[in-house]
Amino acid sequence: DAKTTQPPSMDCAEGRAANLPCNHSTISGNEYVYWYRQIHSQGPQYIIHGLKNNETNEMASLIITEDRKSSTLILPHATLRDTAVYYCIVRVADNFNKFYFGSGTKLNVKP
Amino acid sequence: DTAVSQTPKYLVTQMGNDKSIKCEQNLGHDTMYWYKQDSKKFLKIMFSYNNKELIINETVPNRFSPKSPDKAHLNLHINSLELGDSAVYFCASSQDSHQPQHFGDGTRLSIL
Numbered sequence: 001d002a003k004t005t006q007p008p009s010m011d012c013a014e015g016r017a018a019n020l021p022c023n024h025s026t027i028s029g030n031e032y033v034y035w036y037r038q039i040h041s042q043g044p045q046y047i048i049h050g051l052k053n054n055e056t057n058e059m060a061s062l063i064i065t066e067d068r069k070s071s072t073l074i075l076p077h078a079t080l081r082d083t084a085v086y087y088c089i090v091r092v093a094d095n096f097n098k099f100y101f102g103s104g105t106k107l108n109v110k111p
Numbered sequence: 112d113t114a115v116s117q118t119p120k121y122l123v124t125q126m127g128n129d130k131s132i133k134c135e136q137n138l139g140h141d142t143m144y145w146y147k148q149d150s151k152k153f154l155k156i157m158f159s160y161n162n163k164e165l166i167i168n169e170t171v172p173n174r175f176s177p178k179s180p181d182k183a184h185l186n187l188h189i190n191s192l193e194l195g196d197s198a199v200y201f202c203a204s205s206q207d208s209h210q211p212q213h214f215g216d217g218t219r220l221s222i223l
Contacts, residue, residue: 034211043115043201043214044154085152096167097142097208101154 003027004088009106012082018075020105022088025069031092033064034099035073037084037107044087044101047073078109114138115215117202123221124192132187132218134202142166143185144203144212145177154201160185161208197222 005023012018024033034049048055048062050071055062061074075082085104091097115136124130136143144167145157159167163179174190189196199219203212 038154041216043203043216044212046211046213049211087154097144097159097205097210097212098156098167098169099212100156103153 003031003090003100004102006086006088006102006105008103009108011108011110012075012078014080014109014111015077018073018078018082018107018109020073020075020086020088020107021070022072023070024088024090027068027090028092031090033062033068033071034089034091035060035062036087036089036099036101037082038087038104039081039084047086078107080109080111083107083109115202115204115213117200117215117218119218120216121219121221123223125223126192126194128192129188129190130192130220131189132200132202132220134185134187134215136183136202136204136213138204138206138213139183140204140206140213141182142205142208143179143182144205145185145187146201146203146214148199148201148217150198158185158187159208166208192222194222196220 035047036044038044050062064071087104142161144159148154157171158177160179176188179185199217202215205212
C-alpha cells in the first residue's frame with residue numbers, strides 16, 4: 001500500500017546535513033507528504049509535512065519538487081540522536097487519516 | 112508527562128489465550144489508532160476511532176476487538192492468540208483526522 005520509495009539506508013557524519021530522498025511519482029493533487037522517524041524501540045515521531053510548498057520547522061526542512069513527484073527531508077546538523085528509520089508517507093487529506101508506512105530509510109549518523 | 116501511554120510494555124503469553132492492551136492519551140485528542148509492526152518492521156494501521164466511534168477497520172481478524180470507553184482511551188482486546196500475532200502494537204492519537212499522529216512507545220507481544 002505504500003506509495004513511496006526510499007533508499008534502505010544512508011550514512012551521515014555528525015554535524016553535517018542529512019538529506020533523505022523520497023520518490024512518490026504517483027502522488028495525487030490532494031495528497032500530503034509526511035515524514036516520521038522511528039528511533040530504536042520507540043514509537044514513530046512526527047517530523048514535518050507539506051503539500052506543495054517547502055516547509056521548515058525546528059526539526060527539519062522539507063523540500064518538494066515542483067512536479068511533486070519527489071521530496072527531500074533535510075536535517076541541517078545531524079547528531080548521533082538522529083540515528084533512526086525515517087519514513088516518507090503520502091496520505092489523502094480526507095477524514096480517515098490513514099497512514100501507510102513503507103520500509104523507510106535507516107539513517108546512520110556517525111561520529 | 113507521557114502523551115500517549117500504553118500498558119503493558121511487554122506481554123508474553125501462550126497460544127490460545129485472550130489478552131488486552133490499554134492505551135491512554137492526555138493530549139485532548141479526538142482520534143485514536145492502533146497499528147501493528149511485524150518482525151520485518153512494517154507498520155500497518157489496524158483501527159481508528161474518532162470520538163469513540165470506529166472509523167477505520169483495516170481487514171483485521173475479528174479476534175481483534177478495539178474498545179473506546181471514552182475519547183482518551185482506546186483498548187485492544189485479542190482473543191485466541193496465534194503465533195502470527197507476535198508483533199509490536201502501537202497506539203496513536205491525533206487532534207482530528209487531518210492532524211499528525213502522536214505515537215506511544217509500543218507493546219511488545221510475544222506468543223509462545
